[in-house]
Amino acid sequence: MEAEKGKTAKYLKAKRPVPKAVTEHLKYFTRTKKALINALKEGEKTVPQLAEILALPADEVMYHLMSLLKYGFVETGEMDDMDEYFYYKVKDHGKDKS
Amino acid sequence: MPESIKTLEYDVLVIGGGIAGGESALNLADIGYKVLLVERDLTIGGKMILLSKVFPTLDCAACITTPKVSEIARHPNITIFTGAETEKVTKLGEHRFEAVIRQKPRYVNVSDCTGCQLCEEACPVSVSDQYQYGMVGRKAVYIPFSIASPRAAAIDIENCTLCGACERVCPTQCIDFTQTEERFLVKVKSVVVATGFELFDPLKIPRYGFGQYKNVITSMQMERQLAPTRPYNTILRPGDGKMPDNIAYVLCTGSRDKTVGNPICSQVCCMYSIKQAQLLMGALPMADITIYYLHIRAFGKGFNEFYAQAQDMGVEFVKGKVGKITEKENGNLILRYEDIEAGQVKEAEHDMVVLSVGVLPNRGISETFENQKLELDPFNFINQTDILASPAKTSIEGVFVAGTASGPMDIPDSILSGGAASAETTSYLRRAVS
Structure with missing residues (x-):
């Protein structure tokens, strides 16, 4: 099979199926991303607040939130009154397409 | 073929x-x-x-x-x-x-890649970023880091869903899944x-709780947190995003320790920990930094002065061997250690612990x-x-x-x-x- 330039992913997909764990992982990330962005759309929040709303361990929220910060969906806000936790908020309305 | x-x-x-x-x-x-x-x-x-x-x-x-x-x-x-x-x-x-x-195969023609990162933006996958020592995610198509050489994308084929989104956005058509x-x-x-060298993996010392207690990190993770291209917006606890104000360093983690099969000194941990302590005092002026050590080996040119400078800045040095770390409900950590100078077993609470991991072949x-x-x-x-x-x-x-x-x-x-x-x-x- 000759692969057309710019469409070579199909070529490899035919030769090498994507493992189920990889697609499951993508689904999980997409779900978590949506949940985090939706929670932040309602107002800026800290990591422990997000962990409570999403019922996820705080370290997992931290990891995904920092990934979203890196990818440009989220930005850093002010610190809380105790100078302990930062608030985070959606950037560009969470790029809306999410 | x-x-x-x-x-x-x-x-x-x-x-x-x-x-x-x-x-x-x-x-x-x-x-x-x-x-x-x-x-x-x-x-x-x-x-x-x-x-x-x-x-x-x-x-x-x-x-x-x-x-x-x-x-x-x-x-x-x-x-x-x-x-x-x-x-x-x-x-x-x-x-x-x-x-x-x-x-x-990199699945990217390096000479054609301009490093524009449009592929990264398009990629829907997020997996652990090895160049940030797992503290944050990266895409399945990624430039390792901003100052990488070559500064070109690569595809992590193990985690790629082969959706083709990267190919569709690439302006130079440099992505090529047919590479072998x-x-x-x-x-x-x-x-x-x-x-x-390799860095010592602290999972081999379960009593320090690395992996289990999220606010116990390695010195390389702290190094990334202190770098301008840091994984977080500032220095934070990976466990819950709290800004730490009482950080402990455990020296000789995986060095000078026969029980983990590495009896020799790694030569760099004392100094990089002192360096990080000084940088932390700059980044978090209110924070207390305590370094638990066996001996400070500051043998190089300007090293001892650097050690003295850290002491003058207020870094606390405790000659003590940490035996065990346990976690409190709020994510703080209790270090149980032998205070060598006092000849006593003591406990101290910190809100973040850095394990100064050693150098392995x-x-x-x-x-x-x-x-x-x-x-x-x-x-x-x-x-x-x-x-x-x-x-x-x-x-x-x-x-x-x-x-x-x-x-x-x-x-x-x-x-x-x-x-x-x-x-x-x-x-x-x-x-x-x-």
């Missing part, structure tokens, strides 16, 4: 593109030798390029490494293979070596081994040498057979060692060692001419 193997010829094969291998390659290339630099990672620069600052001068590590890396990358006498492994090396005779190099592994037969006259390179044995020392670093007179010499004539492949050392010593290896290689090659 029959496997084709291309034959290439160079004067010197340098295995490892960290600061020591890079220095060797650069010196040899400047003299006029043709060098092939083979790097397993997607970028050259080794571990140094990932550091925040260096001790004892507090110079920015990236600012020192980047010009050097670009000089290596642009040198007309140096060819670089990244994402490539040395499969085997055979000595056919003096000045006659043959190596087989395996080039793994390539093998090269390389004929060289001499070999420099600069395979560097990067195993495997000696097995790639086929017909002659590349000897290791008792600690599995490459044996320097004539350490005083000819420090780069190994058990194979014509194979030289550079940097931490021969044992723990700091950055200036690694660069010196890379220089020594290039000088000894030159001397060996000149003997060929006469």
